[in-house]
Amino acid sequence: MFFYYALAITALLILYYLLLKDDRDSKEPPGPKPVPIIGNLVDLLMASGNMTLALGNLAEKYGEIYSLKMGSKKTVILTSKDAMQTILSNEATFARDFTGMWTDRSFHKNLGIAFSEGEVWEKLRPWTFKMLKDFGFGKSSDMERFIQVASQRLFATIDDKIGPEKKSCDIDIELLYNQPILSIMWQMIVGDLSPEDEPSLKILSEKGDAFVRVSIFGAGIVIAFPFLRFVFPNALGYNVQMDFFQACNTIAQNLFKEMEEKMRKSPLSTPTNLLKAFVQNCTKDPKIFNCDNFLLTFQDILLTSTETSNTFMEILILYLITYPDVQEKVYAEILKVSPDERDLSFSDRKKMPYTQAFFLEAHRKGQPFQNLVPRRALSDITYKDYIIKKDTIIMSDTRLYYENKEDWPDPEVFRPERFLDEAGQVVNAGKIISFSFGKRNCPGELQANIVTFLGITALLQRYKLSVPRGQCMPRLDMRPGLTSKPYPFQATFAKRQ
Numbered sequence: 308m309f310f311y312y313a314l315a316i317t318a319l320l321i322l323y324y325l326l327l328k329d330d331r332d333s334k335e336p337p338g339p340k341p342v343p344i345i346g347n348l349v350d351l352l353m354a355s356g357n358m359t360l361a362l363g364n365l366a367e368k369y370g371e372i373y374s375l376k377m378g379s380k381k382t383v384i385l386t387s388k389d390a391m392q393t394i395l396s397n398e399a400t401f402a403r404d405f406t407g408m409w410t411d412r413s414f415h416k417n418l419g420i421a422f423s424e425g426e427v428w429e430k431l432r433p434w435t436f437k438m439l440k441d442f443g444f445g446k447s448s449d450m451e452r453f454i455q456v457a458s459q460r461l462f463a464t465i466d467d468k469i470g471p472e473k474k475s476c477d478i479d480i481e482l483l484y485n486q487p488i489l490s491i492m493w494q495m496i497v498g499d500l501s502p503e504d505e506p507s508l509k510i511l512s513e514k515g516d517a518f519v520r521v522s523i524f525g526a527g528i529v530i531a532f533p534f535l536r537f538v539f540p541n542a543l544g545y546n547v548q549m550d551f552f553q554a555c556n557t558i559a560q561n562l563f564k565e566m567e568e569k570m571r572k573s574p575l576s577t578p579t580n581l582l583k584a585f586v587q588n589c590t591k592d593p594k595i596f597n598c599d600n601f602l603l604t605f606q607d608i609l610l611t612s613t614e615t616s617n618t619f620m621e622i623l624i625l626y627l628i629t630y631p632d633v634q635e636k637v638y639a640e641i642l643k644v645s646p647d648e649r650d651l652s653f654s655d656r657k658k659m660p661y662t663q664a665f666f667l668e669a670h671r672k673g674q675p676f677q678n679l680v681p682r683r684a685l686s687d688i689t690y691k692d693y694i695i696k697k698d699t700i701i702m703s704d705t706r707l708y709y710e711n712k713e714d715w716p717d718p719e720v721f722r723p724e725r726f727l728d729e730a731g732q733v734v735n736a737g738k739i740i741s742f743s744f745g746k747r748n749c750p751g752e753l754q755a756n757i758v759t760f761l762g763i764t765a766l767l768q769r770y771k772l773s774v775p776r777g778q779c780m781p782r783l784d785m786r787p788g789l790t791s792k793p794y795p796f797q798a799t800f801a802k803r804q
């Protein structure tokens with residue numbers, strides 16, 4: 308009998324120890340006490356039903372940097388610009404949370420750009436973005452051509468919907484720009500867009516849209532408990548996500564094989580696009596330049612560029628219809644630089660300060676990437692009096708920074724003028740942090756700016772946008788997901804005379 312009592316007491320003591328144990332070092336940032344297995348999920352849920360709001364709400368109690376446990380993962384959350392800028396610029400944070408579907412999609416190997424680290428990341432990221440720049444990305448005249456092709460295709464679809472009899476029609480904005488942006492990226496990787504490419508683009512676009520839709524659901528839970536993807540693969544969207552990756556891989560593999568074949572026939576031809584340059588490098592440095600790494604680079608470029616830029620386009624359209632006076636001011640600048648309705652070029656933006664201010668304010672208020680992309684500490688890091696331990700996941704939340712009254716008087720108001728000085732020139736552009744910090748920041752910032760500037764100005768040259776008659780004003784809060792995006796809404800597209 309005594310033995311069983313002793314056993315029961317020991318079990319209770321172990322349970323008590325586990326429940327109260329906090330494996331945090333006193334120098335680690337403060338935070339709510341985690342419980343075994345689920346970590347701080349209850350604290351997050353109690354802070355808000357919306358994960359992206361919950362992170363900010365906890366920061367109000369614990370400060371600009373605090374600790375949480377996502378399941379068993381040690382995590383710190385950064386909420387001030389100073390903490391993000393200092394910590395994310397530290398090279399000891401140039402790694403990612405490489406778990407769950409991110410490892411499955413890359414065959415459990417260190418591949419590609421967005422989730423790789425060490426030598427692969429150090430070589431592949433600068434090489435890829437240099438090539439994209441040499442072959443069009445960043446040279447605005449080539450980009451302009453890519454964007455014109457994509458815009459013409461989109462306008463033809465919209466005009467078709469309006470029809471010959473009418474002057475306007477209502478259009479769903481959700482994912483409207485996914486396919487046009489995808490086609491721009493395709494041209495940048497492959498060099499052009501031929502009719503034979505259309506089926507591949509259609510598959511990527513459809514499966515990409517499905518990927519984005521399911522990835523909204525369950526994003527938080529799967530981060531904390533990656534194994535759940537195998538337990539509930541349908542409910543958590545895992546099957547759809549893997550289906551998209553599989554489709555990307557099949558298409559990228561075919562492109563790679565076809566190019567290998569072409570290069571065998573004429574090995575000395577000069578590369579004119581990223582794909583060709585990649586295949587050509589395979590003989591020189593096969594450790595980095597191989598088919599697996601091409602598949603993941605292809606996936607990464609599509610994944611990182613399409614969803615983010617499409618979300619930002621949705622945000623821009625949302626604000627243009629919600630604030631018609633802002634739309635009129637942007638349109639007035641378009642007319643001023645292009646009275647004869649010629650296509651704008653990226654360099655025109657220098658003569659359009661209000662439009663630039665509109666884009667900056669849309670970044671501040673819309674926050675397309677409110678949580679940036681989590682990093683992982685490669686070694687212990689010191690920030691002020693705190694230590695972030697090796698292998699801690701580092702998450703950011705830009706909301707409190709963008710909403711604080713010291714940096715932004717009247718932060719709740721959408722007011723592009725806050726980015727203009729008295730002479731009407733752009734100021735404070737450096738206060739926008741959507742593209743993150745340090746050498747692991749977003750390498751596509753310039754390209755994203757070119758695509759969204761030319762995409763929106765071409766749209767406004769052709770159509771006046773408004774809230775459809777009889778419909779309520781669209782919601783201005785964002786829904787959480789891979790990016791924070793507007794809730795589905797419609798806009799009326801009326802052809803300008």
Ligand code: HEM
Nearest residue numbers: 420421611612615616619679680741743747748749751755
């Ligand atoms: C409005 C549009 C965009 C926003 C707000 C955005 C923002 C971001 C952010 C916050 C990160 C994470 C950086 C970090 O960890 O510190 C990132 C990563 C990345 N972005 Fe963008 N991005 C946008 C568009 C693009 C475009 C158009 C491209 C490609 C052409 C691109 C390519 C990438 C890549 C490859 C990474 C991973 C970088 C790495 O891990 O080294 N992004 N982006």
